[in-house]
Amino acid sequence: MNLVLLYKNKKVLITGGLGFLGSNIVNEIVPFGAEVTIIDSLNPLYGGNIFNIENIKDKVKVIIGDIRDENLINETVKDKDIIFNLAAQVSYIDSNSMPFEDLDIDCKGQLVILEACRKYNKGVKIVFASSRMVLGKILSEAVDENHPTNPLSLYGIHKLTAEKYHLMYFKDYGVKSVILRITNPFGERQQIKHSKYSLPGWFMRLAMEGKTIKIFGDGNQLRDYIYGTDIARAFVLCAVSDNTDGEIYNCGYGESWHFKDMVNLIVKTVGSGDIEFVPWPENYERIETGDFKTDISKLIKTTGWKPEISIEDGIKRMVDYYKEHKDKYI
Amino acid sequence: MNLVLLYKNKKVLITGGLGFLGSNIVNEIVPFGAEVTIIDSLNPLYGGNIFNIENIKDKVKVIIGDIRDENLINETVKDKDIIFNLAAQVSYIDSNSMPFEDLDIDCKGQLVILEACRKYNKGVKIVFASSRMVLGKILSEAVDENHPTNPLSLYGIHKLTAEKYHLMYFKDYGVKSVILRITNPFGERQQIKHSKYSLPGWFMRLAMEGKTIKIFGDGNQLRDYIYGTDIARAFVLCAVSDNTDGEIYNCGYGESWHFKDMVNLIVKTVGSGDIEFVPWPENYERIETGDFKTDISKLIKTTGWKPEISIEDGIKRMVDYYKEHKDKYI
Numbered sequence: 013m014n015l016v017l018l019y020k021n022k023k024v025l026i027t028g029g030l031g032f033l034g035s036n037i038v039n040e041i042v043p044f045g046a047e048v049t050i051i052d053s054l055n056p057l058y059g060g061n062i063f064n065i066e067n068i069k070d071k072v073k074v075i076i077g078d079i080r081d082e083n084l085i086n087e088t089v090k091d092k093d094i095i096f097n098l099a100a101q102v103s104y105i106d107s108n109s110m111p112f113e114d115l116d117i118d119c120k121g122q123l124v125i126l127e128a129c130r131k132y133n134k135g136v137k138i139v140f141a142s143s144r145m146v147l148g149k150i151l152s153e154a155v156d157e158n159h160p161t162n163p164l165s166l167y168g169i170h171k172l173t174a175e176k177y178h179l180m181y182f183k184d185y186g187v188k189s190v191i192l193r194i195t196n197p198f199g200e201r202q203q204i205k206h207s208k209y210s211l212p213g214w215f216m217r218l219a220m221e222g223k224t225i226k227i228f229g230d231g232n233q234l235r236d237y238i239y240g241t242d243i244a245r246a247f248v249l250c251a252v253s254d255n256t257d258g259e260i261y262n263c264g265y266g267e268s269w270h271f272k273d274m275v276n277l278i279v280k281t282v283g284s285g286d287i288e289f290v291p292w293p294e295n296y297e298r299i300e301t302g303d304f305k306t307d308i309s310k311l312i313k314t315t316g317w318k319p320e321i322s323i324e325d326g327i328k329r330m331v332d333y334y335k336e337h338k339d340k341y342i
Numbered sequence: 343m344n345l346v347l348l349y350k351n352k353k354v355l356i357t358g359g360l361g362f363l364g365s366n367i368v369n370e371i372v373p374f375g376a377e378v379t380i381i382d383s384l385n386p387l388y389g390g391n392i393f394n395i396e397n398i399k400d401k402v403k404v405i406i407g408d409i410r411d412e413n414l415i416n417e418t419v420k421d422k423d424i425i426f427n428l429a430a431q432v433s434y435i436d437s438n439s440m441p442f443e444d445l446d447i448d449c450k451g452q453l454v455i456l457e458a459c460r461k462y463n464k465g466v467k468i469v470f471a472s473s474r475m476v477l478g479k480i481l482s483e484a485v486d487e488n489h490p491t492n493p494l495s496l497y498g499i500h501k502l503t504a505e506k507y508h509l510m511y512f513k514d515y516g517v518k519s520v521i522l523r524i525t526n527p528f529g530e531r532q533q534i535k536h537s538k539y540s541l542p543g544w545f546m547r548l549a550m551e552g553k554t555i556k557i558f559g560d561g562n563q564l565r566d567y568i569y570g571t572d573i574a575r576a577f578v579l580c581a582v583s584d585n586t587d588g589e590i591y592n593c594g595y596g597e598s599w600h601f602k603d604m605v606n607l608i609v610k611t612v613g614s615g616d617i618e619f620v621p622w623p624e625n626y627e628r629i630e631t632g633d634f635k636t637d638i639s640k641l642i643k644t645t646g647w648k649p650e651i652s653i654e655d656g657i658k659r660m661v662d663y664y665k666e667h668k669d670k671y672i
Contacts, residue, residue: 108514111453111457112450112453115445115449115450115453119445119449119503120442120445123441123442123445123496127441162506162509163506163510164510164513164514165510165514166453166507166510169503169506169507169510170503172503172506173449173499173500173502173503176492176493176499176502177496177499179492180493180494180495180496180499183494184438184494184495
C-alpha cells in the first residue's frame with residue numbers, strides 16, 4: 013500500500029492531535045503530504061502537549077478547542093477526508109471519580125462529532141480510538157473482537173458507548189467508521205505527569221529520577237504493550253484500507269509481558285530507580301481486569317499491519333526521547 | 343412468595359411512576375402496604391399521566407421532578423429499600439432526532455440515580471427497565487440474555503449504557519441492581535397520543551376513532567407482546583428475589599405474534615377501524631430489528647414469575663379501559 017500516494021493532499025482532522033497517540037499519527041502522515049488539522053482542548057488533566065508537534069508545527073493547523081463545541085466541530089469536519097478520532101478523557105481511574113465529566117467528554121463529545129459528520133460530511137472516514145477497557149474481566153485466554161463487553165469503569169462503559177455510536181452511524185446513516193481497541197499503549201510523546209494512565213511513562217520518570225516504583229500485588233498480571241508509532245500506523249492503514257468500515261479491530265502487540273517484567277526492563281534500561289511490591293489498594297483490585305493476551309490476527313489480515321517495535325526496543329526509544337525532552341513533559 | 347409480607351411498609355421509590363409501566367407497578371404494590379414515592383417529570387413527550395394513579399393517589403407520595411436533578415435525587419433515594427427505575431426518554435424514533443436529550447435523560451439521569459445510591463444508600467435494591475432495543479438486528483431464533491448487543495438507535499445504545507452502569511455499580515460498589523429487558527409492552531395506562539412508541543395503544547385509538555391503521559411492509563414481522571400488569575409483577579418479584587443481583591432478564595410473553603395479526607385483533611376487538619398496507623418509510627426500515635422471539639426461561643426459573651395475560655385477553659382489557667378513560671389519554 014503506497015501511503016504517500018494515498019495521503020498526499022488528503023484533508024485529515026485529528027481530534028486529540030496534541031496528545032500521545034494523536035501526535036504520533038500527525039508525525040506519521042505529515043511527511044506523506046497530508047493536510048493536517050488538529051483539534052485539541054489542551055485540558056491539563058490529559059496528555060495534550062504542544063511540544064508533541066514541535067518538529068512539524070509549521071506544517072499543520074492547530075485549533076485549541078473542545079469536541080463538545082458543536083459549532084466548532086460542525087465547521088471543522090466539513091471538508092475532511094479522514095478523521096482520526098482520539099480526543100477523550102483517558103483515565104479509567106478518574107472516570108469513576110468524575111462520572112459526569114467522563115460522560116460529557118467521552119459520549120457527548122463523540123455524538124457531537126458523529127452528528128456533525130451525518131449533517132455536513134457523510135463521505136468522511138473516521139478511525140475511532142477505543143480501548144481494551146471496554147472488555148472488563150478477561151474471560152478467555154486470547155482475546156478476540158467478540159469477547160464479552162462488561163466494563164468495570166465508567167471510562168470503559170463510555171468508550172463502549174462511543175463504539176456503538178460509530179457502528180450505528182455507519183449502519184443507520186452510512187458515515188464510515190472503524191474502531192481500534194488499543195491494549196496497553198506506551199511510547200514517546202506520552203504524558204509522564206502522573207500514574208493515572210499508561211504506567212510505562214510514569215515509571216520511566218520515577219526511574220529517571222532515582223525513585224521507587226511500587227508494584228501492586230505480585231506483578232504477575234499479563235499485559236500487552238504496544239508502541240505508539242505502531243498504533244499510529246494501524247490508524248493510518250485502517251483509514252485507507254477497504255473492508256474496515258463498521259469493523260472493530262484489536263490493536264496490540266499480540267504477545268504479553270508480566271507487569272513486573274515491564275517494570276524491571278524500565279529500571280534496567282534507564283539504569284536507575286528501585287522496585288517495591290505493595291498490596292493492591294481496594295479500589296484498584298476491583299477493577300483489575302486479569303491477565304490479558306490479545307489476538308490481533310483480524311487487523312493483520314485486513315490491513316497488512318504488523319507491530320514492529322518490541323517492548324525492549326520501545327523502552328530504549330522512550331529512554332532516549334525523555335532523556336532529551338523530559339522537561340517538556342513534567 | 344408472600345408479596346404482602348415482603349412489601350408491607352417497604353419504602354419504595356418509582357422513577358417514572360406516573361408512566362405506563364411505573365404506574366402499573368404502583369397499582370400492584372400499594373395494596374401490599376408498600377410506602378410508595380413516585381418521581382416523574384411529566385415531560386409531555388412521554389407517558390407520564392397523573393390519571394394513571396387516580397384510584398390510589400391518596401396512598402402515594404408524588405414528586406414532580408427530573409432524575410437529572412442531583413440534589414433532588416440525592417435526597418429522595420436516601421431511605422428507600424427498593425427503587426423501580428423506569429424514568430426515561432422512551433421513543434427509539436425520537437432518540438435519533440434529539441440525540442443529546444436522549445443522552446442526557448437516559449444516561450446522565452441514570453448516573454445521577456446510581457451516584458446517589460452509591461453515596462447515600464448502598465443497601466438499596468434497584469430494578470432497572472431496559473429494552474429489547476439494546477439488541478439491534480436479531481441474529482438467533484429464540485433470543486436469550488446472551489444475544490449480541492448492537493443497537494440500531496441511540497435509545498438502544500443509551501439503554502445498553504445504563505445497563506452497564508447498573509452492572510458496574512453492583513460489581514464495583516455493591517449497589518444491588520437487576521435489569522429487565524422488556525420486549526413489546528402494551529396495556530392499560532399506556533399513552534395513546536402518538537405512534538412513537540408502543541403501537542398497540544396508538545392503533546387502538548385509531549380503531550376506536552374509526553380510522554385507518556397503516557401497516558408498513560407485509561406486517562409479517564414477529565413481535566413478543568407482554569401486558570403491562572405482567573411486566574409490573576416481574577419488577578415486583580425481581581426486587582425481592584434472591585440471586586437477581588447483577589443479573590439481566592428478558593421480560594416478554596415468550597411467544598410471538600405477527601404484527602399484522604396484532605393489528606387485526608385490535609380492529610376485531612374494538613369493532614371499528616380499517617387496515618392499510620403501505621411501504622416501509624426509509625428511516626424505519628433501517629432500524630427494523632427483524633423477527634423477534636424471546637426466551638424467558640431465566641426469569642421464570644429465578645423468580646417463579648410467569649406471564650398470565652395473553653394478547654387476546656390483554657387487548658380486551660385495554661378496550662374496556664380506554665372505552666371508559668380514553669379522554670384522559672389523548
